Amino acid sequence: MSERTAVGTRDFLLPDLGEGLSEAEIVEWRVAVGDVVTVDQSVVEVETAKAVVDVPCPYPGRVVALHGAAGEVRPVGQPLITIAPLDGADAPDPHATYREEERAGSGNVLIGYGTGHGGPGRRRRRPRLAVAPEPAPTAPAAVPAGPAAPTGRAVPGASSTPTGSLAAADREPEPAPAGGPAAAPLVISPIVRRLAKEHGIDLASVRGTGPGGVIRRVDVEAARTAPAARLAAVPDAPDAHVGLAPTGDGDVVVPLTGIRKVIADKLSRSRREIPEVTIWVDVDATGLLETRAAINAASPDAPVSILALLARICLSGLRRYPQLNARVDTEGQRIVQSAGVHLGIAAQTDRGLVVPVLRDAQRLTTRELAAALAETTASARAGTLPPARLSGGTFTLNNYGVFGVDGSTPIINHPEAALLGVGRIVDKPWVVDGQLAVRKVTQLSLTFDHRVCDGGVAGGFLRHVADCVEQPALLVANV
Template identity: 55%
Template sequence: MSEANRGIAAPDETRVSPTVFKLPDLGEGLTEAEILEWKVSVGDTVAVDQVIVEVETAKAAVDVPIPVAGTVAELYAKAGTVVDVGSPLIAVTARDAAAERYREEERAGSGNVLVGYGTSGTRRSRRRAARPSSAGPAAAPPARDDVARVISPVVRRLAKDNGIDVGVIAATGPGGVVLRRDVEKAIADVAPAPAPDARDEKASAPREQTASGPRDEDAAERVPLRGVRRATAEKLSRSRREIPDATTWVDVDATRLVKLKRRIGRADPDAGVGMLALFAAIAVAGLRRFPELNAYVDTERQEIVRLPRVHLGFAAQTDRGLVVPVVRDAHRMTLAELAAALRERTEEAREGRLSPGDLTGGTFTLNNYGVFGVDGSTPIINHPEAAMLGVGRIAEKPWAHNGKVRVREVTQLSFTFDHRVCDGGVAGGFLRFVADCVERPEMLVSRR
């Protein structure tokens, strides 16, 4: 392959006017993204497919590569700025061949403008790319230890904004990974103590009067709704507006299910089957018996759309907020396969490696809010799905068992459903089936 084809200028090539690279369509109907961190500066030399910026969409954090080679002439937005799709992102003084190829692709709408994103089945690494020298593209040096120890871009940015060297932080995450709480502790440790009279000065300062009442800048904090937070707020608000939901619940004896988990752990420790996987398998079995719940309502055509495949979403709490990763075709998986898929999605969510496609397309959601130590909840349906199963904490409680009151492992199940899709009979039947499987796990193999 020639140097020109690789995006490296041949000695006789001449520079041309800067090529403006716009924020590409990141897929899944996304219209904007927030600039998290620029990987290059004005004057840097960039190569084709080099990651130039990390952005956060309403779905995930995404590394954006550049489809042309050349020298960075201008950055159009600062970190923290929200940029619309199609708006100028960066200007590069590119080589003739590369610039023309990019312009042709942009005019044709080929979908290749965002090189390396959404066009390959291989997941791209989120590790920070090395910046080439001004002399041209160079081989990437070994990753610094502090960069390798910080997986989450949110944690990395928090440390950078507060001048914290993550290389000297005591990490508490698995494998020596620096977590958000580690950075927050480091920030608190170095924060200067307030002056003795600082409180008196604040108390004596006049408060500004506004049309909506007094404003005390020291007492109020305004947090922009962006990224995942904004997408979650919009989806939940839409769910409340459009879906006439109802919730039913039941307390169940989960003692035998807990024992089953332990037996599986002893028999096959590498399978990693936890309670989430068991409840996921039970939910999928319930949807086989009550397929009308694996559906959504097409409001424009006034139709209930029943779906043949189960794409199971599950709620996961991350540094970026609550997200719902999706395990596709969960109905085709064995228990071990389902457990592995749930672990993989959970790790990707916590490390910020989920793509927009990993967070959309679910047909039913499982919400294990018991991890927060609570017994019950009335969750909001994940629009446009028709139902959500919630699981509370499993705790020892007195329970009538075989004619005697004994201490058993008890949990509460809640089931929120779209009343347009089904009536109480179907919802109650599904929840009762799930409860029976929790109390007698052998039903998973004895009933179809």
């Protein structure tokens, strides 16, 4: 994970990210040149195609070089940060340093989990107050010698809040001195900074409506849609990383990078390789809504969502029709049916469409499904799920009804073989026992790989799901 360079310095290389990921984009440096870092200290936040994670450095010493600026994409195996050993009084006991490194391991681990001696779980970062980047100084500020703790000073485009300090969001910002320069814009969320950069919004021109004047996402959106919205890019933003770049003719160019590139590649591959077919049916979901209301009335402290009930119904259907819980191995010329149902849940996030996975979902009760779905989708939208939680699904449930649409012909999440889509639930006229009535109606669609099964299996699965939605009591016979 490192290369020895001149005068004893070490290059820490961007570690193997796993899950087929070969590069990462630098979101924010946690340290600056001259800072002293300790073993396993987080030095940079990077964004892969699947998650935003912290990278810990396995070497102690002083930072002498940062390879790459915020917004730059770095390939795996290339230098990320250069560390020099501490000299004289600054240098710790060499044997202690060796023991620290031995406990830390090589650093060749999945980023976001530390390098060995940390706790079993990943700590959630508290929000930190950041300021808009300023032009880079001509030379780095001098760093006093001595065993000082890491300062975490910002580099251009990075947060200026020292690592490990109290969350600055808990404090009221100090006003600018009379007659002095205006206070820098207050930003907490990396998403806000990214949105401003993508839309060419100068944060200095945005009025924050959050506590103490903190700029929120809605403020950036308002500035983007305002007639006088500024189109100039944020200072120091790399040209290739500006998400929306107006051209001379007024066209907007959106570069396919990061998660958008992965989504485009995966969906294109799905369309190229999978001969997909979509079938659909309208169903009366009145009984399903009544069942959910009865369940939640009995235990209001552990509510069950409609999505959790639909997931339970899908699991029942896949137990009866396991052909759809499969994938096609094109190299081996075979169909592989999975022993467990690793249920993917399509979730729209600020970074794009992701599909977090509930592994062995068939082992969960309906209430456990509800809790797992709520936690997983919330973590996906926050960007805190590790890459392993965003791959390996065998069947996907897509609730596109949240967008106010009735139906869709979605693209299968390659290499899975099927996807169930659910439209919005609305009042519609429906015939019940020969009489016209107003019922809660939704449309279900099943998109499946015609290589794994024929219409009989696909139709049987969709009809089973529809029957269980209309008569939830049928689930009792299958659980």
